[in-house]
Amino acid sequence: MLRFTALAAFSLLALSGCNTGNTPPSDSTGYAEAAFAPYPGTEVRFYDVYGTDAKSVRQSLNALGPQDQREARHYDARTSWYAQWHWPGGPDGRCDLAHLEYSFQIIVILPHLADQERVSPALRQEWRRYMAGLIEHESGHAKHAYEHRQDIENAVKSSSCEGANAAGAAAITELGKFDAEYDAETHHGATQGAKFPG
Numbered sequence: 001m002l003r004f005t006a007l008a009a010f011s012l013l014a015l016s017g018c019n020t021g022n023t024p025p026s027d028s029t030g031y032a033e034a035a036f037a038p039y040p041g042t043e044v045r046f047y048d049v050y051g052t053d054a055k056s057v058r059q060s061l062n063a064l065g066p067q068d069q070r071e072a073r074h075y076d077a078r079t080s081w082y083a084q085w086h087w088p089g090g091p092d093g094r095c096d097l098a099h100l101e102y103s104f105q106i107i108v109i110l111p112h113l114a115d116q117e118r119v120s121p122a123l124r125q126e127w128r129r130y131m132a133g134l135i136e137h138e139s140g141h142a143k144h145a146y147e148h149r150q151d152i153e154n155a156v157k158s159s160s161c162e163g164a165n166a167a168g169a170a171a172i173t174e175l176g177k178f179d180a181e182y183d184a185e186t187h188h189g190a191t192q193g194a195k196f197p198g
Contacts, residue, residue, distance in 0.1 A: 066078035
């Protein structure tokens with residue numbers, strides 16, 4: 001049985017943004033989970049950040065945010081998607097792509113302000129504005145990955161036994177191009193209001 005697992009991860013470093021005025025309750029876990037509900041199977045995880053003023057919260061984000069292993073740096077949030085496939089051998093011992101088993105998973109990691117009850121109303125409002133922008137940006141990554149999750153499976157199935165893994169890897173690279181372009185276009189979410197402090 002041949003197996004292949006691939007991972008693509010896209011991180012966000014909030015750089016700049018603007019306050020849109022109306023602020024939803026975007027600091028709640030329920031708000032975040034509802035935002036990703038249109039993409040079934042997406043797992044939303046949270047990490048706690050601490051502080052009672054903007055500077056200490058920013059320092060906590062910088063220290064505790066999800067880390068990009070390639071760049072050895074922390075980001076405010078991260079959306080990763082994973083594709084895995086394998087196939088059994090056929091009756092004659094050769095691969096059987098017709099019975100390919102395929103899975104696709106999306107994981108979103110977001111910050112949660114642990115000290116919300118101890119911060120000022122103004123800082124809480126700023127955090128909510130920031131989280132709304134952060135969730136909007138990460139939702140863009142998740143939406144595209146979910147809508148194109150079958151592209152990788154289709155590429156593997158339509159290939160030859162010898163070229164199946166390479167075809168899947170090429171489809172992953174193609175799918176990942178969107179994420180890089182999306183980050184460049186939005187300045188890693190900056191144009192969507194993902195900056196803390198604003």
